[in-house]
Amino acid sequence: MTSLVRLTRQQAELRERARNFVDNELLPHEEAAERAGGRLPADVVDGIMKAAVRARLNGGRHAPGHGGQGWSAVDYVVAHEQLGRNTNGLWWWVPDAYNVLSAGTPEQIDRYLRPALRGEGWLSYAVTEEHAGSDPSGIATTARPDGDGWVLDGEKWFVTSGDVAAAHIVVAIAQGHGPTLFIVDAGTEGLSFADDPPFTHTFPHGHPTLRLDGVRIGPGAVLGGLGAADDIQRAWFVEERLGIAAHCVGAMSRLLEEAVAWATTRVQGGVPIIEHQGVAFPLADSAADAAAARLLVYEVAELTDSGADPKIVHAKASLAKLFASEAAGRCADRAVQTFGGRGYMRTTPAERFLRELRVDRIWEGTSEIQRLIIARSMTRRGVPSVIA
Ligand SMILES: Cc1cc2nc3c(=O)[nH]c(=O)nc-3n(C[C@H](O)[C@H](O)[C@H](O)COP(=O)(O)OP(=O)(O)OC[C@H]3O[C@@H](n4cnc5c(N)ncnc54)[C@H](O)[C@@H]3O)c2cc1C
Incomplete structure (x- = not known):
């Protein structure tokens, strides 16, 4: 497959590993999770968590010495793009922990971080x-x-x-x-x-x-020390926002795959509905949204790994989260329309994405707060600090 983003051999392997995990361990449980209000049976959850550990997806960004995978920012978005392809938040079962814990004392790391990365405590x-x-x-x-x-x-x-x-x-x-x-x-x-x-x-x-x-x-x-919350959390916000943006890219890919597959087989008016421009054009718009969001996400990850000015990375992470989360909302809405009445059924992934992606415009800083950060960066550091 050709790609807009160049990955190393290891990153391509990570992408396949994460994709297989999502396809084999998460997607089969989506509908059951929906019907159970999100609460899957304990043995199913245990199976998912163990599979995530076997697939070496747990504790991605945390240091190997703490029980994590030591991923770079690009590795992180490679994996989280795939994790974003599921609905019902099933990816949440992959054992991980907030990155602020790496600022912990050796006792705190032993007591809280290591068990969390093994899947032994939230x-x-x-x-x-x-x-x-x-x-x-x-x-x-x-x-x-x-x-x-x-x-x-x-x-x-x-x-x-x-x-x-x-x-x-x-x-x-x-x-x-x-x-x-x-x-x-x-x-x-x-x-x-x-x-x-x-x-x-x-x-x-x-x-x-x-x-x-x-x-x-x-x-x-x-x-992390008395009075240190603001400093420690800044890095957390950047990582979380990048992760949300990567998830949204994965969600858009899945939405497009599902919608295009449906539109090429569903026949109305004597032709597959994708032959009606009214159906095809919104899907083309979704492809543009997904591709642009993907480039932004990988650019921010590469900047992070290259040790770029944290203020620039902070503003660009806001740009990626803003664009990807707003774009994903648009894509979900278009996909629901493509499915017609079926798009309104909770058994259809597009319906679930329509509800679930909404929060990505709210948590870890609303879209308005991302706009404030972007506007402030343009004022203080110039327009190229955001768009170049
Ligand atoms: C499902 C879910 C899970 C969450 N999980 C957590 C969690 O684990 N831990 C945690 O601490 N928090 C969590 N949050 C909270 C989340 O981070 C906040 O909801 C979010 O930051 C917005 O804060 P608020 O809800 O108080 O809205 P408000 O800050 O009251 O904002 C209301 C509206 O006003 C707008 N607004 C506010 N200020 C400005 C401004 N200066 N300029 C322009 N517009 C502005 C906002 O964009 C928004 O549209 C979660 C929220 C949800 C919905």
Whole structure:
């Protein structure tokens, strides 16, 4: 297959490995996951997780010394492009952990990171609050010193995997130090769930509201140093945004494959419907969207690997996330239309993508926030900093 992006032999092999994993281990479970509200039987989940480890897809960007694969940014998007081809968030079962954990102490790495990468425990990351979403300066969760440890008070919203996590990474304002990451073990006294709302997509885990009422934690719970949250999280956002953009590229590929296959076999008016321009042209637009998004994603990954100025990479990652997530939404909508009434059935991947891709324009910074970052970069560093 010719490609818009040049891959090394190892990267081409990784792409095939990830693609086979998605085709053989994830896609067969999509419909069952949809019918079960995302909650697959434990033995099926166990099988998926073990297959992901066998396929060496777990802990992609983490260091091999910590149990990860040591992927470059390009390796990461190669794999995540394939993982984006499934619906129902089944890729979430691939064991991994937030990259902020690599800033942990050797004890934290042994206790939290290594088991997570082996698939032996989930972690959540709790930043957002009722009054602090796009603007994290409004974070009101506090950490006050208490003996040699800390006491946390506050409430965190939309805590993905919070319902199953063995521990939560919580951003709190540490008295005298500012925003700080703390690791709070599940079950610590004072932790509770205020709500576990249903969401648009069908996902393996919930996104509950986590309350912290006088939660006492020891000195070893600080992650990456007091007041270090903003610096540590910046790298996290870039990686997450690139990952979302790569997923969206994979989703667009699958949507196109499904829609083109359907449009070439479905006959109406005596011809395959793709022979009607009204059907063919939107699919051509989707191909343009997918190809352009793909180039952007790989460019940002290559810039990351080349050690480019982190500010430029930050703005370009926003550009990739903005374009790829908006484009994927358009592609899903066009694919639903191609399938007609079948496109409105939850058993059709296009229908599921239409709902599931919506969040990619919201989490890890909304499209509006990506636009702010892009506009700021053009103002401060010039237009070429974004488009050249
Ligand atoms: C399914 C799901 C899972 C999530 N998982 C997590 C998680 O695991 N951990 C976590 O911490 N958070 C998580 N989030 C939260 C997510 O990151 C936030 O929802 C997101 O950052 C937006 O914040 P908000 O919802 O408070 O919206 P708001 O910030 O209130 O924004 C509302 C609207 O106003 C716009 N807006 C806000 N400020 C500006 C501005 N300056 N200029 C222009 N427009 C603006 C936004 O773009 C948006 O359209 C999750 C959210 C969802 C839906």
